[in-house]
Amino acid sequence: MTQALRIGIAGLGTVGAGVVKILAARGRHLAAVCGREIKLVAVTARDKTKDRGIDLAGVRWEDDPMAVASAGDIDLVIELIGGSEGTARALVEAALKAGKHVATANKALLAHHGTALARLAEAAGVALNYEAAVAGGIPIVKTMREALAGNEIRSVHGILNGTCNYILTEMETTGRDFADVLKDAQALGYAEADPTFDVGGIDAAHKLAILASLAFGTEVDFANVHIEGIDKISATDIAFAAEFGFKVKLLAIAEKGEGGVVQRVHPALVPVGTPLAAVSGVYNAVALDGDRVGHLVLEGRGAGEGPTASAVISDVVDIARGTIVPPFILPAAQLKPPAKPLMDTHKSAFYLRLRAVDRAGSMAAITRALAEASISIERIVQRGGKGDDTGRLPVVFITHETDEGTMARARALLAQHEDVAGTPLVIRIEDGELR
Ligand code: NAP
Ligand code: HSE
Numbered sequence: 001m002t003q004a005l006r007i008g009i010a011g012l013g014t015v016g017a018g019v020v021k022i023l024a025a026r027g028r029h030l031a032a033v034c035g036r037e038i039k040l041v042a043v044t045a046r047d048k049t050k051d052r053g054i055d056l057a058g059v060r061w062e063d064d065p066m067a068v069a070s071a072g073d074i075d076l077v078i079e080l081i082g083g084s085e086g087t088a089r090a091l092v093e094a095a096l097k098a099g100k101h102v103a104t105a106n107k108a109l110l111a112h113h114g115t116a117l118a119r120l121a122e123a124a125g126v127a128l129n130y131e132a133a134v135a136g137g138i139p140i141v142k143t144m145r146e147a148l149a150g151n152e153i154r155s156v157h158g159i160l161n162g163t164c165n166y167i168l169t170e171m172e173t174t175g176r177d178f179a180d181v182l183k184d185a186q187a188l189g190y191a192e193a194d195p196t197f198d199v200g201g202i203d204a205a206h207k208l209a210i211l212a213s214l215a216f217g218t219e220v221d222f223a224n225v226h227i228e229g230i231d232k233i234s235a236t237d238i239a240f241a242a243e244f245g246f247k248v249k250l251l252a253i254a255e256k257g258e259g260g261v262v263q264r265v266h267p268a269l270v271p272v273g274t275p276l277a278a279v280s281g282v283y284n285a286v287a288l289d290g291d292r293v294g295h296l297v298l299e300g301r302g303a304g305e306g307p308t309a310s311a312v313i314s315d316v317v318d319i320a321r322g323t324i325v326p327p328f329i330l331p332a333a334q335l336k337p338p339a340k341p342l343m344d345t346h347k348s349a350f351y352l353r354l355r356a357v358d359r360a361g362s363m364a365a366i367t368r369a370l371a372e373a374s375i376s377i378e379r380i381v382q383r384g385g386k387g388d389d390t391g392r393l394p395v396v397f398i399t400h401e402t403d404e405g406t407m408a409r410a411r412a413l414l415a416q417h418e419d420v421a422g423t424p425l426v427i428r429i430e431d432g433e434l435r
Helices: 014-034 066-070 086-097 107-124 140-147 162-174 178-187 202-216 235-243 305-321 362-372 404-416
Strands: 005-010 038-044 076-079 101-104 153-159 246-257 260-271 283-290 294-301 347-357 377-382 392-399 420-429
Touching: 005 014, 005 066, 005 086, 005 305, 014 038, 014 305, 038 066, 066 086, 076 086, 076 305, 086 101, 086 107, 101 107, 101 305, 107 202, 140 202, 153 202, 162 178, 162 235, 162 246, 162 283, 202 246, 202 260, 235 246, 235 347, 235 392, 235 420, 294 305, 347 362, 347 404, 362 377, 362 392, 362 404, 404 420
Parallel strands: 005 038, 005 076, 076 101, 260 420
Antiparallel strands: 153 246, 153 283, 246 260, 283 294, 347 392, 347 420, 377 392
């Protein structure tokens, strides 16, 4: 057998502990499929005394994470600390510069510094692998890097955040409130260290920026992702959406337009009966449209110990087998600069929910205001009854297709309207590409 692949793991939380468990449980199998032993040499985390439910006998503990990057007896550094800056970034940069392979689950790091890190990896002739960084257990990076090479990718539609999908599903099926369900997602190990990254759409945007680079051969361009989270979605919206035949999902979409690329993350109404509408709980899905393969949907668990560690191990196996490829498919020097962002020109139908004052003529005044703002209405639902504690009644409009600017102006006008309380909620409706 060839010499063992010697590993150092930085970070022993949800994912790191999961990786150690797989190495322990399937070490012999992995050695057989790789043709060499995979040997865990050293680990590091903040607290040496914490009980992590893993056996680290015979494994060196490093108090200083940077020691893992410089150790002469480590070939592959697995970074599972997290965060786009600080220790994780310093560690990955140092490891690549020292000629060590790197595997990471850190989408924040790649979204902000992916192209620069790819240059470092390529200069050193080492791997920078990150299967676990996008969509948890779904092998989407490998699929795009290898299996879809014969295609020009036209669009990527994804449910890329397990925490949000879990929250939206629980709100729909149990009627529990947002904050309560978020606590469950944290306890299950799904959420980021800062869960506002999940519910604010930032984590999904990190992943989308990576997928867009893989899909379109462009540098990773997180700065131009349009980002909205799920924090304003209520159980009322989920119930209204169901009446209209939709599910509410946090979608991440990248698609080519005239001379540019749209990268957007936002809640969306997705028609029941389409593949993405059926994705529930912690599951993620990625729907790709390739010019040769057509529509392709991959679905699987998007977060949590097992699925994420499973993805890290696939990176380890590639490196052990000597499969070293440019991190973003094309050599970093050949990646195109970010294309012009096109969000302003995006068009869709919209779900518009507002709280209307309960008086004769208020509905007529509101629909007149929408017409004056050039918004054409397809459907209206108004709830009767006493209204909320201020006597306002929820009204929902489904609009015909319009552009972002027109909708934003209409929303601002309604926010000032005497018959409307507060700022209306607007959710885009996605259908065409999803069927
Ligand atoms: P986690 O449970 O919070 O674990 C983080 C680990 O890093 C802990 O072991 C912590 O040490 C260690 N750590 C933090 N700061 C450190 C420092 N300055 N020096 C040394 N060690 C440090 O996080 P996680 O959920 O495993 O996530 C790890 C990475 O995987 C993140 O990039 C995350 O975005 C990504 N990811 C997570 C999931 C998921 O489902 N959880 C899925 C996909 C990707 P202590 O344990 O001693 O505190
Ligand atoms: N916090 C992330 C999620 C972990 O919920 O999807 C997986 O990347």
